[in-house]
Amino acid sequence: MDASLQFEIISETFIKPSSPTPTSLRYHKLSLVDQGVPPNILIALAFFYPNIKGTRWLADEISQLLKSSLSKTLAQYYPFAGRLMKNGYMIDCNDMGAQFTEGRINCRVSEIRKQLSPGKMEDLIFARSLSSGPALADHRSLAFVQLSSFNCGGIVLSVSINHTIADASSVSTFMNDWAAIARQTSDIPSPHLHGASLFPPVDGHQFPKPSPPKLDQGKHVKRILAFHASKIGELKAMAFDxxxxxxxxxxxxxxxxxxxxxxxxxKANSGSHIRRSICLNAVNFRQIIVPPLPQNSVGNFYQLFPDIG
Known part of the structure; x- marks a missing residue:
């Protein structure tokens, strides 16, 4: 991290569900698809909010609203407040809670992307685990939230969910429901937590956990790319034509x-023969299988489709 940019921790706590998880739901089985996800991968989102009309955000009010609404949301998404068990195919829904960190970043919202490379920016805005040890340890949180304020009065809210319990669509559903509860919206449908009944798990000791591919040092780069909606519209028109x-x-x-x-x-190979390449696309199969699944099915409901060149 750039030495000139610092993250000052104000508080760290765990947000527990607003109501205890019933004993009958204490142990949540993972699905076979869930089991195929390495336990140390997180799906992370960050939402940046600049200072509005020169008025600083009311940090305490925002913090309390986020915490109280998150607690209510976790009562519905109770596996998110639990811990992975060492057997590799169940979550102990023990209501230990989601990690919630608050802090300050000593720069302006508009400056953070200019001053930091993508990897270093992630280290600054996403929460670090309060617990050390292996990802399958029974004390490690499955959901992380970090609320950070900037010198300009803006804020960033980041959320990281363990991929073992949720794919990108599930995280999106969780965030939408959390926002709806914060707005006190009524009639929010409960999430469908039925992955294991559709894709039964196998004993964790028999199921090999895949590891993320290791990249050679100095052989890879990370970039943040932004596409304006109008430019994407032009690409769609070109593809249609x-x-x-x-x-x-x-x-x-x-x-x-x-x-x-x-x-x-x-070009790097001067037009000569280049090694075969593969591009993997994750496809949400909720709506394309027969019969289709509810869009708010929470867990991992995706498949990887390769494009080999």
Missing amino acids: SGVENPTRFEVVSALLYSCFMSAAS
Whole structure:
């Protein structure tokens, strides 16, 4: 992390569900798809809010609202407040809670992307685990929240959820429900936690846990790319004109990036033969299987589809 930028911790705590998880729901089985996810991967989101009209956010009020609404949300998403068991196929829904960290970052919202590389920015805005030890230890949180304020009065809210219990769609559903509860919206449907009944798990001692691929030191880079909505619209129009029916935003951006990667690899090798490449796309299969699953099915409901070049 840049020495000039510091994160000052104000408080660290665990937010527990507003009501205890019933004994009958104490042990939540993972699905077979959940088991295929390495236990040390997090799905992380960050929401930046600049200072509005020169008025500083009321930090205490925001903090209390987030904590109280998160507590109510965790009563519905009770596995998120539990801990992974060492057997590798169950969550102990013991209501130990989600980690909630508050702090200050000594820069302005507009400056953080200019001063930090992507990896260092992530270290600054996302919570660190209060617990050390292996990811399957029974004391490690599965959900992390960090609320940080900037010198300008802006804030950033970051959320990290263990991938073992949720895919990107699940995290999106969780965030939408949390926001709705914070707004005191009524009639919020309960999440469907039925993955294990559809894809039964196997004994964790028999199921090999995959490890993320190791990248050679100095052989990879990380970049943040921003695409304006109008530019994505132009890409969709180009794809449609070339014969692609109803191209999605994801499809056109993925195609653009992959073509750029292949072009760069070809130039780096002076047009000579280059090694085969593979691009993996994670596809949400909730709505494409028969019968389709509810969109608020929480867990891992995706499959990886390779594009080999």
